[in-house]
Amino acid sequence: MQSRRKLRFRLVLSFALFGFGLSVLFAVASLYVRAKVEDQLVVSSLQQDADSYAQQMHESPGQPFYSKLMTGWGWSDRTIYKAPLAWQNLSSGVHDVYETDADGHLRHYKLAVSRRFGLIAFVRYDVSRDDLGKRQLFTALITVVLLLSMLSLAIGLWLSRKVLKPVTQLAQRIRDFRKAGKAEPLAQHFADDEVGELAHVLDEYAARLTAMVERDREFNSDVSHELRTPLAVISSTTELLQDSPDLTDKLRERLKRIERASRQATELIEALLLLSRAERRGPTRGETTEVAKVAADVIESQRPQVRGKPLEIELAALEPVSVNAPASVLSVALTNLIGNAIKYTLEGTVRVEVGGGRIEVIDTGPGIKPEDAERLFQRGVRGEGAGGSGAGLGLAIVRRLCELYGWDVSMRPRTDANGAIASIVFG
Known part of the structure; x- marks a missing residue:
C-alpha cells in the first residue's frame, strides 16, 4: 500500500514536473539563442574590422585604426616578432584568448586575425563584459525557473484539491456508511460528471450486493432451520431406540453410528454457517x-x-x-x-x-x-x-x-x- 502513490500526489507531481521542465526548456533555449546570436554578431564584426584594417594598412599605411569597442594592431611579415608571442602563429580567423590586464585581472578577449597582402592585422574585442552579462542572464533564468516551478507546484496543489474534492467527499461518505452499517444513495449528492457517474455505479453495486447479502442471510436461516430440525429428530429417535431392552448388539452398534453421523452433520452445519457469516463465536x-x-x-x-x-x-x-x-x-x-x-x-x-x-x-x-x-x-x-x-x-x-x-x-x-x-x- 505504501508503494502506491496517491492520485493527488501524482497530479501535483506531474504538474510541477511539467512546469519545471517547460521553464528549463525556455531557459536553455534563451541561453542558446543569445549565445548563438551574440557569437555570430561578434565574430562577424571582428572579422570585418580585421579585414578592413588589413585593407586600410595596404592602401593607406600609417593611418590609425579607430573603433570604440575594439583595438587593432598591424605588422608585416618582417615585424610580426613585435606582436605578443601567443599571437604570432595564429591563423586567420577569430580566436578566444585570455590575458591579464594592468590591474592583474584575467580577461576574456575575442581576437580576430587577418593575413593579407603580406600584412597581419589583429583586432581585439573585450568580451568580459558579455561574460558577466551571460552570468547575470543565467542567474536570472535560474530564478525564473525556480519561481515558475513554485508557481506550478502551487497551481498543481490548488487544482488537485479542486479536482479531487468530489472524490474525497465520495470516499468520506462511503466511510460514513461503513461506520453506520447502512448504505444510502450517493449519486444525489454529486454533479452529473465523472464522479457522479462513479457514485451512480457504486449505488448500483451496493444495491446488488445488499440483495445478495439478504438472499444469503435468508438462505443461511433456512438451512439452519430446515437441516437442524430433521437431524435433531434423528438424534432423539436413535437415543430412544438405544434404550429399548430387546435390541441386539449389532443393531445397537448401528444406532450408535447413526447417532455419531447425526452429531457430525450437526457440527458441520454449524461450522459452515459460521464460515458463511464470517462469524467467530466462542x-x-x-x-x-x-x-x-x-x-x-x-x-x-x-x-x-x-x-x-x-x-x-x-x-x-x-x-x-x-x-x-x-x-x-x-x-x-x-x-x-x-x-x-x-x-x-x-x-x-x-x-x-x-x-x-x-x-x-x-x-x-x-x-x-x-x-x-x-x-x-x-x-x-x-x-x-x-x-x-x-x-x-x-x-x-x-x-x-x-x-x-x-x-x-x-x-x-x-x-x-x-x-x-x-x-x-x-x-
Whole structure:
C-alpha cells in the first residue's frame, strides 16, 4: 500500500514536473539563442574590422585604426616578432584568448586575425563584459525557473484539491456508511460528471450486493432451520431406540453410528454457517474447549473406518490445551485431519499428539510431496493414494475455519519414516 502513490500526489507531481521542465526548456533555449546570436554578431564584426584594417594598412599605411569597442594592431611579415608571442602563429580567423590586464585581472578577449597582402592585422574585442552579462542572464533564468516551478507546484496543489474534492467527499461518505452499517444513495449528492457517474455505479453495486447479502442471510436461516430440525429428530429417535431392552448388539452398534453421523452433520452445519457469516463465536458462558477431549471423541467416531485394516489409533495428551472456540468447530477440523490420516494409511499407526499449544496427527501412510503440502488445502484438490475419493473440500474447510479463529494449519511429510504430519497451532 505504501508503494502506491496517491492520485493527488501524482497530479501535483506531474504538474510541477511539467512546469519545471517547460521553464528549463525556455531557459536553455534563451541561453542558446543569445549565445548563438551574440557569437555570430561578434565574430562577424571582428572579422570585418580585421579585414578592413588589413585593407586600410595596404592602401593607406600609417593611418590609425579607430573603433570604440575594439583595438587593432598591424605588422608585416618582417615585424610580426613585435606582436605578443601567443599571437604570432595564429591563423586567420577569430580566436578566444585570455590575458591579464594592468590591474592583474584575467580577461576574456575575442581576437580576430587577418593575413593579407603580406600584412597581419589583429583586432581585439573585450568580451568580459558579455561574460558577466551571460552570468547575470543565467542567474536570472535560474530564478525564473525556480519561481515558475513554485508557481506550478502551487497551481498543481490548488487544482488537485479542486479536482479531487468530489472524490474525497465520495470516499468520506462511503466511510460514513461503513461506520453506520447502512448504505444510502450517493449519486444525489454529486454533479452529473465523472464522479457522479462513479457514485451512480457504486449505488448500483451496493444495491446488488445488499440483495445478495439478504438472499444469503435468508438462505443461511433456512438451512439452519430446515437441516437442524430433521437431524435433531434423528438424534432423539436413535437415543430412544438405544434404550429399548430387546435390541441386539449389532443393531445397537448401528444406532450408535447413526447417532455419531447425526452429531457430525450437526457440527458441520454449524461450522459452515459460521464460515458463511464470517462469524467467530466462542463457547457459551465463556467456557473453553479441551482439545484432547474433542480429539478423543473424534477418534471414537472414526474407528469404524479402521475395520479390516492393521491400523492402530493412539491419543497422546502430553499437556492440557484449551481453545476459545466451540467444540463443533474444533470437531469438524479434527474429523477431517484424523479421518484423512485413517483413510490414507493402510497399515501402521495414526498418532494424535496434544501439547505445546498445538495438535498433531502423525500417520504412517504413503506421505505427501513437500511441494504438494500447501496445495492440498486448496478447494477441489484431492490427495493421491489409497482412498483418494471425495470432492477435495475437507482440508479447504479446515483452512477456512482455522483462518477464522486465527489458527495455523499445515501439512508436511515425515522425515523419520513414511507418512505425513498434519498440525494445528492454536494462536
